[in-house]
Amino acid sequence: MKRILFQGDSITDAGRNRELDHLRGFGYSTMAAGELLLDYPGEFEILNRGISGNRIVDIYARIGKDIVALQPDYMSLLIGVNDVWHELNNNNGIEEEKFEMVYCLVIDELKAKLPNLKLMIMEPFVLEGPSTTNNIDYFRTETAKRAAAAKRVADKYGIKFIPLQEKFNEAAKTAPETYWLVDGVHPTAAGHELIAREWIKAFKEIM
Numbered sequence: 097m098k099r100i101l102f103q104g105d106s107i108t109d110a111g112r113n114r115e116l117d118h119l120r121g122f123g124y125s126t127m128a129a130g131e132l133l134l135d136y137p138g139e140f141e142i143l144n145r146g147i148s149g150n151r152i153v154d155i156y157a158r159i160g161k162d163i164v165a166l167q168p169d170y171m172s173l174l175i176g177v178n179d180v181w182h183e184l185n186n187n188n189g190i191e192e193e194k195f196e197m198v199y200c201l202v203i204d205e206l207k208a209k210l211p212n213l214k215l216m217i218m219e220p221f222v223l224e225g226p227s228t229t230n231n232i233d234y235f236r237t238e239t240a241k242r243a244a245a246a247k248r249v250a251d252k253y254g255i256k257f258i259p260l261q262e263k264f265n266e267a268a269k270t271a272p273e274t275y276w277l278v279d280g281v282h283p284t285a286a287g288h289e290l291i292a293r294e295w296i297k298a299f300k301e302i303m
C-alpha cells in the first residue's frame with residue numbers, strides 16, 4: 097500500500113483530528129482522498145499533517161517528525177500565504193528570497209532522505225475578502241512572489257507544480273471571491289473542491 101502525505105498550513109489542516117488519521121478535516125485533502133480511496137480501494141493510505149499558521153520555515157523545522165518519519169511515497173505541499181500574512185500581523189513573515197532558499201532546503205533534505213518520494217508543489221493563492229481587503233495590493237503582490245518562488249523550486253528539481261491562483265481568478269468570474277475563499281485566504285467547500293480536482297489531476301500524472 098502506497099502512502100500519500102498532504103502537508104501545509106491551515107488550508108491543508110482544515111480542522112483535522114490530531115489523534116485519528118482517518119479524520120483528515122473538512123478540506124481538499126479529504127475530498128481528494130475520497131475520490132482516490134473509492135477509485136483505488138486498498139491501494140493508498142492517506143495522511144494529513146497540515147498545521148494552521150505554518151510558514152515554509154515551520155515545514156522545515158518539523159521535516160523529520162512530520163515527513164521523513166512517516167516515509168510517504170507521495171507528498172504534496174501547499175505553503176506560502178502565511179509567509180506573507182504573518183508579516184502584516186506580527187512582522188514575522190518570510191521574504192521571497194528566504195522563502196525560496198528554505199523551500200530548496202526542504203526539497204534537498206527530502207531528496208536525500210526519501211529518494212523515491214514523488215512530490216507535488218502547490219501554488220499559494222489569495223483573493224479579496226474580509227482578511228485581505230484592507231491590504232489587498234500587498235497580498236496579491238507578495239503572494240504572487242511566493243508563488244513564483246514555489247514554481248522556480250518545482251522547475252529546479254523537476255517536481256510537478258499545481259497552479260491554483262489562475263483557477264481561483266477564473267472561478268471568481270462566476271461567483272463572488274468570498275464564494276471561493278471565505279476570508280480571501282481560506283477556502284469554502286467550493287474552493288476546497290476546486291483545489292481537490294486540481295490535485296487529483298496532477299496526482300494521476302505522477303502516480
